[in-house]
Amino acid sequence: MKTWVRNWVVCSVISLVVFSSCSNDDDTSTCNVENPLEELSWLNDWVNSLTDDHEYIRTAKYLGNDVFYYVNCDPTVAYASFTRNCEGETIGNTAELKSEFTQDRILWLPENSECSFE
Numbered sequence: 001m002k003t004w005v006r007n008w009v010v011c012s013v014i015s016l017v018v019f020s021s022c023s024n025d026d027d028t029s030t031c032n033v034e035n036p037l038e039e040l041s042w043l044n045d046w047v048n049s050l051t052d053d054h055e056y057i058r059t060a061k062y063l064g065n066d067v068f069y070y071v072n073c074d075p076t077v078a079y080a081s082f083t084r085n086c087e088g089e090t091i092g093n094t095a096e097l098k099s100e101f102t103q104d105r106i107l108w109l110p111e112n113s114e115c116s117f118e
Helices: 003-020 041-049 094-100
Strands: 055-062 065-072 082-084 090-093 101-108
Touching: 041 055, 041 065, 065 094, 082 094, 090 094, 094 101
Parallel strands: none
Antiparallel strands: 055 065, 055 101, 065 082, 082 090
């Protein structure tokens, strides 16, 4: 096999591997905004209403849609968490929906959070 043909085949294979592993999904936003804490007024109001250093907000995907929910890490506090969609509407009890969450991550923690994540 001629050198240029072999090089072309090698380059083609490498290009195919590299480009096929790239995702076409460049959307890293949540609810179609870059900064949901600033751009979703209901979410900003919700965060500003939290006063305990044990409270925080998580975001996840539920059935392919972005959602938000509340967590309290204080072991002495009993609380209910409801999951909200991008419009701030409650879509259900977090405990009932959580098993279907994907891409679950912390969205907001207070500056002096008392929560431990080990």
